[in-house]
Amino acid sequence: xxxxxxxxxxxxxxxxxxxxxxxxxxxxxxxxxxxxxxxxxxxxxxxxxxxxxxxxxxxxxxxxxxxxxxxxxxxxxxxxxxxxxxxxxxxxxxxxxxxxxxxxxxxxxxxxxxxxxxxxxxxxxxxxxxxxxxxxxxxxxxxxxxxxxxxxxxxxxxxxxxxxxxxxxxxxxxxxxxxxxxxxxxxxxxxxxxxxxxxxxxxxxxxxxxxxxxxxxxxxxxxxxxxxxxxxxxxxxxxxxxxxxxxxxxxxxxxxxxxxxxxxxxxxxxxxxxxxxxxxxxxxxxxxxxxxxxxxxxxxxxxxxxxxxxxxxxxxxxxxxxxxxxxxxxxxxxxxxxxxxxxxxxxxxxxxxxxxxxxxxxxxxxxxxxxxxxxxxxxxxxxxxxxxxxxxxxxxxxxxxxxxxxxxxxxxxxxxxx
Numbered sequence: 001x002x003x004x005x006x007x008x009x010x011x012x013x014x015x016x017x018x019x020x021x022x023x024x025x026x027x028x029x030x031x032x033x034x035x036x037x038x039x040x041x042x043x044x045x046x047x048x049x050x051x052x053x054x055x056x057x058x059x060x061x062x063x064x065x066x067x068x069x070x071x072x073x074x075x076x077x078x079x080x081x082x083x084x085x086x087x088x089x090x091x092x093x094x095x096x097x098x099x100x101x102x103x104x105x106x107x108x109x110x111x112x113x114x115x116x117x118x119x120x121x122x123x124x125x126x127x128x129x130x131x132x133x134x135x136x137x138x139x140x141x142x143x144x145x146x147x148x149x150x151x152x153x154x155x156x157x158x159x160x161x162x163x164x165x166x167x168x169x170x171x172x173x174x175x176x177x178x179x180x181x182x183x184x185x186x187x188x189x190x191x192x193x194x195x196x197x198x199x200x201x202x203x204x205x206x207x208x209x210x211x212x213x214x215x216x217x218x219x220x221x222x223x224x225x226x227x228x229x230x231x232x233x234x235x236x237x238x239x240x241x242x243x244x245x246x247x248x249x250x251x252x253x254x255x256x257x258x259x260x261x262x263x264x265x266x267x268x269x270x271x272x273x274x275x276x277x278x279x280x281x282x283x284x285x286x287x288x289x290x291x292x293x294x295x296x297x298x299x300x301x302x303x304x305x306x307x308x309x310x311x312x313x314x315x316x317x318x319x320x321x322x323x324x325x326x327x328x329x330x331x332x333x334x335x336x337x338x339x340x341x342x343x344x345x346x347x348x349x350x351x352x353x354x355x356x357x358x359x360x361x362x363x364x365x366x367x368x369x370x371x372x373x374x375x376x377x378x379x380x381x382x383x384x385x386x387x388x389x390x391x392x393x394x395x396x397x398x399x400x401x402x403x404x405x406x407x408x409x410x411x412x413x414x415x416x417x418x
Contacts, residue, residue, distance in 0.1 A: 007106050009025055010095055013110070015113050016047070016298065020304075020306040021309035025310075025313045026075055027310060034076070035077070039083070042065075043079065046065075050135060051158075051163055055145070055162075057169075061139060085098075089102075107274055109308055110276070110277040112281050113280040114246050114247055116244050117242050118240070123217060130237065132239060133244070147236075150236050151173065152175045152225045153174065154241065156178035156180075156196070157242075168204060172237070174206065177213055179210065181210055182196070186342075192350075211227045212228045214226045214230075246281045248261065248262060256272045257270065257271040264283065265284075266287055266318045267318065268282060276308045277308070284319060287318060291341070322337050332357055335385045338388070340363045341374075347365070348363060349364055349400055349404050359381065360377065361377045362403055368397050371403070372396070397414075
């Protein structure tokens with residue numbers, strides 16, 4: 001193949017999506033020139049270990065790397081690390097980097113992920129106030145937690161709860177401040193959210209609900225968190241976890257369609273020919289769910305990156321997974337599959353024992369004489385997530401009673417009357 005026939009692939013992003021995209025391209029194009037551009041100085045890595053084993057000190061940073069640096073060289077991949085992209089020219093097919101250089105592309109992947117939402121309050125820039133998104137942030141926070149002390153976590157979402165577990169692992173005194181009535185209220189609802197609150201309280205965490213943060217106190221370092229109730233909670237370390245947003249600033253320079261992320265079709269192609277998007281930043285067309293969806297979890301980065309790479313290399317495909325994520329907190333492992341639209345008015349069905357921390361939760365909607373499962377989650381009830389995904393993908397209508405009955409194997413729930 002001559003040089004002018006070699007396809008020039010450029011992947012912008014330093015996360016798992018980028019790593020998997022390289023794999024997807026190389027499955028079908030061994031000759032193409034691949035360049036990965038990342039603002040960070042690390043080879044592409046996945047994020048879940050940053051709030052779990054790495055943060056707890058159970059594993060070192062290299063556990064987060066899908067591939068060591070040498071693998072990229074062996075696959076003839078050029079890494080441009082610590083050199084963020086600043087603009088994309090569609091007319092010239094160029095990516096401009098921070099040093100002013102231009103990088104030509106024929107097929108481009110936006111794998112820019114998400115950025116944390118920052119808390120705009122007094123004292124928000126004090127040393128000791130942490131956010132957790134990057135490898136360097138995880139390692140810096142780990143050193144702070146190892147020193148012990150008073151840790152206040154702002155936000156009881158997935159990151160906040162996992163950081164709480166890590167901080168307790170290091171022997172810290174931990175307080176969570178959450179403005180809603182329960183942790184993860186918008187994801188799991190009040191009853192399961194209350195279980196999360198009780199579960200963390202049983203581990204010694206002070207969970208404070210229905211109150212927000214007015215500001216942080218301190219001069220040269222944070223010393224406390226002042227709530228909107230007027231109380232100041234002592235803090236040597238503060239971790240803010242109030243959500244993330246898709247990183248679309250670079251995508252906007254390319255003129256791609258933006259709507260809650262970068263909008264793509266079912267093959268992860270954007271509105272601009274030659275440009276794809278995957279991972280947190282992609283709002284993709286799901287034929288399974290009948291709508292566009294954007295998912296901010298590991299499985300979407302993993303599966304979406306691979307699919308995007310294959311699509312870029314010319315494979316005709318439909319990216320249509322059942323959304324999935326997992327979390328580990330103390331001695332509880334959970335997996336969640338499915339998608340519940342905010343307007344679904346879903347009903348909750350529980351099987352198992354919440355008090356024993358061994359249960360499954362299902363979010364369902366009425367259909368016919370029974371219900372259809374939109375999403376399901378297990379806590380310490382293993383080898384069930386494949387059956388959950390089957391119920392969702394097949395749109396199986398089941399009875400409430402059989403779904404709630406833990407004596408009936410999940411893969412046999414549909415066998416009875418609906």
